Amino acid sequence: MEKLLEIxxxxxxxxTDEAVVYALNDFSLDLGKGEILGVVGETGAGKTTMALSIMKLLPEHVAEVTGGSVTYNGEDVFKMSQKQLRNLRGAEVSMIFQDPMTSLNPVMNVGDQIDEVLKIHNPSMPKQERDEKVAEILTLVGIPPERRVQFPHQFSGGMKQRVVIAMALVAKPNLLLADEPTTALDVTIQAQILTLMKNLEEQLGTSMIFITHDLGIVAEFCENVAVVYGGEVIERGTVEQVFARTANHPYTNNLFECIPDLTGSVNRLTPIPGFVLDSRTVPVGCPFADRCSKCTEVCKKEKPSIHYVEDGHYIKCHLYANEVSQ
Structure with missing residues (x-):
């Protein structure tokens, strides 16, 4: 598969004034054209920082890239000019942001905000055609087109999320970054949005990075999955390989164990022991060592390498040291 994105x-x-927060540590990931990749992990693992890095939208004067690269279609994003970035954002790469409350302009009606994407990236498109596309995308995300003249404060949280999704999809981007896009939606609208995004991928070959906490959505919607912990990818493979449970990183196993078993009688869920890694420090060994039931001395002292347990399926864990390393 031809690569579209390579981190x-x-x-x-x-x-920050209080401390230095190490959000991503040697984070490596690639995405093929037309691929739908699910990215899972606890809050604070670095998933949103990864997505913002792809569009070079990290907060200025606070965020600092200290190493590595992000390459989109063969071009280094960090070396792009402002004009190149404007052409990249919205047309080539779009993002559905996690918090719709802060993603919309409060003094513009929602129709104008969606229309702005088309005006910037398709300046020759007639206004009538733009209006038709705005009405079409609003209908697709479950908002009556006549509400396009209303402002963000007149919408509920879930409806705001639908507006943000409409803005991301209206220009039909080549790469869609979805940061928990269905969190604020009810299950009916969630299913409609997932179907819409799936159709976009089938019709246009759109690639997607789908950030979520819901392993059920990953199993249903994604082709491949990357598990993120401590600012790095600790497991990567197809959905079939990872969900088969034949070989997994201990952290991935813990995530699966948190899912309630509907076939039996269980009084309590099984939480992951300990606390999420303190991102103010960079661990010497494995980032999951302090919470891992299979931790050994080598886990605390040495960072694990990438070990391939199956074609394309790799795990960063010392338990798989006898497998093929990279």
Missing amino acids: KNLKVQYN
Whole structure:
């Protein structure tokens, strides 16, 4: 599969007055054209920072890229000019942001905000055609087109999320970054949005990175999955390989164990022991060592390498040291 996106050994830190937060540590990931990749992991693992890095939208004066690269279609995103970035954002790469409350302009009606995407990236498109496309995308995300004249404060949280999704999809991008796009939606609209995004991929070959906490959505919607912990990818493979449970990183196993078993009687869920890695420090060994039931001395002292347990399926864990390393 031809690569559309390649992230290599990316390191991102946030320099605050209180401390330095190491969000991404040697984060590496690639995405093929037309691929739908699910990215899962606990809050604070670095998933959103990864997505913002792809569009070079990290907060200025706070975020600092200390190493690595992000290459889109063969071009280094961090070396792009402002004009190139404007052409990239919205047309080539779109993002559905996690918080719709802060993603919309409060003094513009929602129709104008969606229309703005088309005006910037298709300046020759007639206004009538733009209006038709705005009405079409609003209908697709479950909003009556006549509400296009209303402002963000007149919409509920779930409806705002639908507006954000409409803005991301209206220009039919080549790469869609979806940061928990269905979190604020009810299950009926969630299913409609997932179907819409799936149709976009089938019709236009759109590639997607789908960030979520819901392993059920990953199983149903994605082709491949990357498990992120401590600012790095610790497991990557197809959905079939990872969900088969024949070989998994201990953290991935813990995520599966958190899912309630509907076939038996269980009084309590099984939480992952300990606390999420403190991102103010960079661990010497495996980032999951302090919470892992299979931790050994080598886990605390040495970072694990990538070990391939199956074609395309790799795990960064010392337990698989006898497998093929990279």
